[in-house]
Amino acid sequence: MKYEWRSTRVRCLDDQGQRVGEIGWHMIDDDQTYVIERTWVDPNHRGSTIAAKMTKKLLDKIAAEHKKFIPLCSFTEHFLDKEPQYRKAAYYPHDEEEF
16 A cells, blocks of 8 residues: 555555545644544445554654644544544644633
8 A cells, every 4th residue: 555645635545556545634723733524445445454544644644743633533533542542642622611
């Protein structure tokens, strides 16, 4: 598998160069916080480890950049339940609000 990085997404390509997965995001806070919006895997590859591998690569990139992320994507939240060590870079704006 090969990973293709763009400003707002990472794509996972198979050996033939076909897209088999993608994670999309947008940036906020002067490009200090990734808002992870969606994870997609080709139906023929669902149930494999593609989504988890892409998520790990993205979260490792975010940590290396010393940035934060907001996990809007349900897959990312599910991933964090299984890999809680990645939660340290997660940012939940509602935690700062007083009710």
